Amino acid sequence: MLAPQAELSEGERARGMRYLMVDAAAATAIGAINSGVVLLTLALHIGASNIQIGLLAAIPLLTQMLQAPAVTLVERVRRRRLISVSCVFLARIALPIYASVPFIPDARLAAMVLILAALLHYGLNAVGACSWNSWIRDLIPEARLGQFFSRRGLYGTSVSIGATLIGAYALDAAGRSHALGDRIFSALYLTGFVLGLVSTAALARVPEPLMADPGPRVPLHRLLWQPLRHGNFRNMIRFLASWQFAVNLATPFFTVYFVRELGFSMGFVLLLNVISQVANIAVVRAWGRLSDRFTNKSVLAAAAPVFLLSIAAIAFASNFEGLAARGAWLVLLHVVMGAAGAGVSLASGNIVMKLSPAGSATNFMATNALAGALAAGLAPIVGGWAADFFSRRRLELHLTWFGPHGPNQLLGVAFSHWEFFFLLSALLGLYALHRLSLVDEPGSVEGRAVMGYILGSARRTLRNASSVAGLRLAVTFPGAELIKARERKRFFLETLFERMGRGEAAAPEQAVGGLLGAAFAPPPPDRDLDRLLDQLDAAPRASGRDHG
Incomplete structure (x- = not known):
């Protein structure tokens, strides 16, 4: 059952691609109504602590590291469809577990069940993604890969927009009463489980070609260690790892800040995520043209400070009076962060490929992804602790003019809890920019050669635990390419x-x-x-x- 086939006809390949479109629609809907911001709002709903929220935000990033041993699993079992279908089915068993969480009366137990379900969900999805990518790479003819992923991306984007709007409406309704919220969250995750069954059934009907004969292999650890022998590439990894740590220290907690401190609804936070995604996709080609004309390092030097300033500007949202003014400020910042994030993701992807020796980009990207995943995953855990630390501290800056008629306060700024925390994240980002200054980018830029890859990756990795789009792109593990190379x-x-x-x-x-x-x-x-x-x-x- 689910065995690979020695030969595939054109009709079988075409039928498989149709089922992959069904899988794309169902899987994207699951992501829209069950993952990212929705998962964090469920954690808020059950009263999870900041440290627990940090752990929950770290899981999707840290589990990316499972794709490295998954490469070896795929090569030993050599039945990619069986691995993929089994993993996604077992991963989606977590969805009804999520649905039961709101009805657990003990908040600590509910949070523990939620974290364990997330480990099951994201961990098995990471293993399944590695085998899926390799499988689809062999199934779709090389000349049609671009067309296929463009269509799949269009299907996914269309479904995602509709599902996100439904999710936003549902989350708004969930905020009206706790009991109603319990039922709405449960309904969202049970709906996701039904969609998961549809996705799994469609995926199981996609044929799998036989893997190529393995032949002698280089141990995986040698391939992953080899990039670290390059001094300039080590500098690049240090920059990207420190950048991922800095931004993921704060951005997963935007949802907590917006809901608990600023008083916005969960639906509004989900709409901010959509706004950021639209801004991200709208400008990515413009960033590509700039990287062609100048250098990727120049693009990073322009986009990264803007992103950091936007994080710092989030800290001033509480200074605005009224939800309307605060909401307008956050919308503006999410447009800016989405656009700047597109530049950072594009240029960092380009420069990693550019600094890789000819023909060896796959293992260089894999090593970079593992380092980035580790840094990005540790950041929310540290951030959860730091948020509690800063909750008991306050910084005030006052500028006062003393004249004949008494003192006049010219400027007064106070930072406490989240504001202090977001400013710290932005300051750590400045260290990442220092690491960027040590990276040498020789030669001309070849952004157009990787634009298709970057756009495809962006479509598949926009959803994350934050309301800001595109933060997971730099930690996407190229499992399929690594398997292909080692074949x-x-x-x-x-x-x-x-x-x-x-x-x-x-x-x-x-x-x-x-x-x-x-x-x-x-x-x-x-x-x-x-x-x-x-x-x-x-x-x-x-x-x-x-x-x-």
Whole structure:
């Protein structure tokens, strides 16, 4: 059952793509009404603490790290449809568990059940996503991949808009009374479970081609460790990891701040998420043109400070009188953050690929994604603790003029709890910008070559625990590409590592990058392998030079 097929006809492939559209519609609806902001508002509804909310926000990010061992699982089992369908079905069992959470009378027990259900949901989804990506990459002809994902993205976006509006209306109604909120949250997650059954059934009817013969392999840990040997790429990872930590320290708690402190409804917060998504998608191509004309580092230097200033500006929302003024301020900031976030995501994706040696972008992106996921996942946990720490502290700044007629206060600013916390996040972002200054970006920019990848990734990763779109893009693990690369013959790359380990071969980093890149291309005849290894041995030795 669910076994791969040795041969697939065009009709079977076409039928599989139709079922994938059904899967896309149902799965996107689940994301709109059951994940991200909706999940955090459920946590608020049951009275979860800041630390518990931080843990809940960290789970979708930290579970991305499971895709690394999932690569090995897929290669050993070699039945991607079975893995994907099993994982998504078991993951969606978490949805009725979510639905039961509002009816658990003990708030601490309810929060614990919610966190465990999220671990089940996001953890199994991460494993399933790795096998799904590899499976679909082999199912869809190379020439039609762009068209397929464009259509799938259109289906998903259309459904997401409608489902998000329904979710916003439902969350508004949930705020009217606690008992009504219990029933509404339960109904949302039970609806998601039904949609999950539809999605799983459609996915099970998509055929799977056989995986290619594995042949000798390089251990996965070597592929993931190799990028860290490159000094400039290490600087890039430090920037992206520190950036992910800084922004994810604060942004998952925007929902808490907007609802508890500013008095907005949960539906309004969900609409802010939509506004940010629209702004993100609307300007991403413009950022791409700028990266073509200038450099990715220049785009980051322009977009990242704007994003940080917007986080800091959130702290001043409470200074506005009335919900209308506060709401207008937040809408403006989410438009700015959505647009700036698009530039950061695009340029960081471009520069990671650009700093990767030819043909080796996959494992460089994988290493970057794991580092980013770890930093982004730890940030909300630290943030939950920090929010409680700052709740008992206050900073006041006053500028007073003393004249003949007495003192006049010219300026008075007070920061407490969340305001103090958001400013700290923005200050940590300044350190990330310092790390960016140490990254060297040589050569011309080739933004157009990766625009399709970035846009496709953006469509699939816009939803997150925050009301700001696009924050998960930089921690998206390229599991399918890594499996694809490791399916090819590895004799040359394996021998290269062995000889370098024994000190029998040394070469300038350009030669090593090119030879590593050759390992990800279709394998050459054996005589070419021997010739390339002989060239490697004959290359000049560099005493004391760091080839990474």
